[in-house]
Amino acid sequence: QVQLVESGGGLVQAGGSLTLTCAASLTAFMMRDMGWYRQAPGKERELVAIVNFGGTANYAEAVKGRFTISRDNAKNTVYLHMDSLQPDDTAVYYCYIRHRFSNTNYWGQGTQVTVSS
Numbered sequence: 001q002v003q004l005v006e007s008g009g010g011l012v013q014a015g016g017s018l019t020l021t022c023a024a025s026l027t028a029f030m031m032r033d034m035g036w037y038r039q040a041p042g043k044e045r046e047l048v049a050i051v052n053f054g055g056t057a058n059y060a061e062a063v064k065g066r067f068t069i070s071r072d073n074a075k076n077t078v079y080l081h082m083d084s085l086q087p088d089d090t091a092v093y094y095c096y097i098r099h100r101f102s103n104t105n106y107w108g109q110g111t112q113v114t115v116s117s
Contacts, residue, residue: 004106010114022034022095032052034078036093039091040090043091046060093110
């Protein structure tokens with residue numbers, strides 16, 4: 001059973017920073033993509049950022065220039081560093097991986113990020 005353990009959420013003032021961490025129970029090679037989604041109250045879950053095994057990253061337009069995704073393949077871990085946080089970034093953030101061979105998506109339990117104005 002694949003497990004994703006997230007940490008790093010919390011309450012921060014607008015303009016502040018947070019770093020989310022997600023440690024996976026799969027080896028890095030088995031995870032073609034690692035990333036983060038978020039879901040705000042009353043809204044659909046949306047992609048925030050994703051990074052492939054080789055380190056190529058893609059970002060949602062709303063977070064480009066403010067968020068940085070990275071992965072440490074030696075630790076089977078993905079990070080999301082968030083700068084210049086705004087109240088609109090308030091959401092539950094979910095870690096995501098896609099299995100390299102089965103294309104199965106796996107999700108973390110979610111971590112709350114709240115940005116106060």
